[in-house]
Amino acid sequence: MEPDLIRRLATPAATKVVLCVMDGLGGLPGPRGRTELEEADSPQLDRLAELGAVGQSIPVGIGITPGSGPGHLALFGLDPLRHEVGRGALEATGIELELGPLDLAARGNLCTVDGDGRIVDRRAGRVATEVTADIAGVLSAVELPGVELTVRPVREHRFVLVLRGEGLSAAITETDPQQVGVAPLAAEPLPDAVDGVRPDAARTAELVNGFVARARRLLEPREPANGLTLRGWATRPELPQLPALWRLRAAAVATYPMYRGLARLVGMDVLDAGETIDTQLAALGRHWEQYDFFFLHWKHTDSAGEDGDFTRKMRAIEAFDRALPRVLALEPDVLVVTGDHSTPATMAAHSWHPVPLLISGRHVRVDHSHGFGEGECARGGLGTIPAREVLPLAFAHAGRLAKYGA
């Protein structure tokens, strides 16, 4: 649904909606011919499917494998092809570093360079996060004219660089050559289709190259982390804000920084949800009266899928299934269960396959499904719909969308 139409039809109501996102939920048949979800012992989900309706969601488009960013933006009702969150912004978001309007962020890698400055290991032997944290402290002390500078560790060799100042531009090239045997590249301003190279891009590239030169000297004695590369230049993404758009109070109940950050980018309040499903459910219960919409994120399905561990992904689904009664006990008016993309254990990676979708609530047109699995969902009553239509559909079921036309 287009934002203009949402603005016109969104209506407050005394209803509660819970969107459960099992990350990377969709799978492929394993050795016994059934997917992780089909093989899992998940009686709660099967019962919800039986009493509700199922279908499939397409996160970005047919054949397109989504990253976590686009997958979630779609579930938040946005068209991920129209709203892109650059890598630098996503990484910053992932460590709860909120970007301001003057900020320019990049994803950084520590790397190992030889005596001639050529990269010999693009990940610096995957140094410990503590080493990167220590180095980040050192690099944060670099001074650049007219710019505040922040370096923060992410994990292992990864870090985020944020420059804050007037007139910074993301229209510069990456310094990461994406291969070994060559030196990191200089940042160059990217010409604009209309104006050619703009002064702000030229100045930003110069600032970045100044930072890199000083950083190189500071890193020299720190082999294997004696070099760095920067990519994914991005300013703060301007995304539609869910609470204003839908006229409701929205909260995220997520444990991983990336998903907390994505929720924050669309205006949700991010609850203190601890580290486990128990603390997540406690947060949900504690804040139940304060919000109309809850985004409940479950990460472990995706991690297991990415690791190619079919059984662990199955177990992650079962763990979430066991937690469901505590969600249902709160009596949400509408409950949606889906994923942000598929992560089949057999592929050990995100994939383009449609994602199982389930909706449960009073006004759901109950279909013929007898369980929650890819096979049932492919023939489910909800059909196969773009993921960005899931939220409008849920809010419709919650009486939060007025009639269109007389």
Place this chain on the structure above:
Amino acid sequence: MEPDLIRRLATPAATKVVLCVMDGLGGLPGPRGRTELEEADSPQLDRLAELGAVGQSIPVGIGITPGSGPGHLALFGLDPLRHEVGRGALEATGIELELGPLDLAARGNLCTVDGDGRIVDRRAGRVATEVTADIAGVLSAVELPGVELTVRPVREHRFVLVLRGEGLSAAITETDPQQVGVAPLAAEPLPDAVDGVRPDAARTAELVNGFVARARRLLEPREPANGLTLRGWATRPELPQLPALWRLRAAAVATYPMYRGLARLVGMDVLDAGETIDTQLAALGRHWEQYDFFFLHWKHTDSAGEDGDFTRKMRAIEAFDRALPRVLALEPDVLVVTGDHSTPATMAAHSWHPVPLLISGRHVRVDHSHGFGEGECARGGLGTIPAREVLPLAFAHAGRLAKYGA
């Protein structure tokens, strides 16, 4: 998928994809309540459906009956509503007459006119192709100022006229009145919405009328082929080129000129595939290592459907089914079987009905289908998708599309 996104995500890989197009594959139930495909004894296709996934493709749009051009452009991943190949260009393509940037083509019909110049037979009694070839030679000798002129026979009374010169315009009317009892029309320039009648259109109409006047005198003694009509004015279509767009080597294995021509228009190499399925399969095997993507075209399903011959269409499906093991023996990573449109024998014509679709390969989410037929496909796991998404989906399964977003 939009070309800009394809350019961004397309990734080379060491995988082979075969797109089998059974022309006019889709059908309607015959006397025994089952379609041509359902009634055919096609164990290979049924087995592929069982081990893979099925669905339906919509060539142009719901309710739209496609010609061969739009049907194939969609299967080549293009939106046939955005990319139109004019009739003249399609006919030229069909006889392997490659249009250049200065060319203007029309489809011509020889016709019979009476003493007053009025059409009495729009097809000149369907004169033999040899007669038309002879006449084409005579008409090619007509001289026009500043324009090179080519006339080539197609089949029976049909021919192609190509004018080559600077400043020719397709914005002129057709001379075919589409009825008997009236004389062929003069070509008139079509006004442009912005500029009115442009000089190039006026000049082109004048040139065409000059050609027609001289042709009339040359044809006078050749009754029944003593007149001609011209329609479908078209310049060379500018279509995205598959190999550059998808970063792969693409080849067409087709016996009919029209399909060879359509493949050439999107940049495929057209292999010497002989005249039969045996020579087609031999060509496929001979060139297997040289290409990443093969378009294998099977014409006889459509011809039988157009003739309203249910049994012959069934047999054409069975003949293709028997050939499939030789395709499978090459071990393609992804195999797609579909059609460019439906041609139900009960209608003896192309139709708007969705087209059966089958995809087979390692990462296919196997669905519950037990055979390849319209009924199974309507409920298949791939759903009902636009035909232009079939190629991106195939390439996704072949590991040729990178992840979108981080």
